[in-house]
Amino acid sequence: MSQHWNASVDEIASVMPGDELIDAPQLNATRSITIAAPPEHVFPWIRQMGFGRAGWYSYDLIDNLGRRSATRIHPEWQNVNSGDRVPGGPIDFTAVTVDEPRVVVLALGQPNAGSARVAFTLAYRLDSIDDTSATRLVTRVRSRIDLPAGRLVARYLLGPGDGIMLRKQLANLRRRAEG
DSSP states (O other): OOOOTOHHHHHHHHHTTTTSSSSSSSEEEEEEEEEESSHHHHHHHHHHHHHHTTTTOOHHHHTHHHHOOOOOOOOOGGGOOOOOEESSSSEEEEEEETTTTTEEEEESSSSTTTOOOOOEEEEEEHHHHHHSOOOEEEEEEEEEEETTHHHHHIIIIIHHHHHHHHHHHHHHHHHHHHH
């Protein structure tokens, strides 16, 4: 699974919100998809993500303990704002940035904190496509694992595994937002 699935050269080279949170990442992967819906219709699907909430729209058996990801927008899950906790299952993320309807950045650990041994960010940027009502959803995963064999874990386990999960997530987000 490519670490830059469906992303253009410009998207790969662009600075994404949240990039500044992890210096010298061992994994830096950009993945993108075009969705035939405007950003304001896509954003609520991202905002409600989380374990025990809408799920992650990926392989539910793996990342949602078998519970199906939401197939509709839930108003009760639209209250995630910058600084809020987003349940991830055995771990929780922090919503570092929530800028409706353009950006959501989730972080695990304390990125760039001197004591952080594991840092992980997942950024979603929703770009309007000129003269259409479509959205280009660009995601970026960055991680650093400062443990023995951390670089190998990031490159050979986390990168491919996350790539498989995120590709499914993007396809399901497109299906839901276009439906």
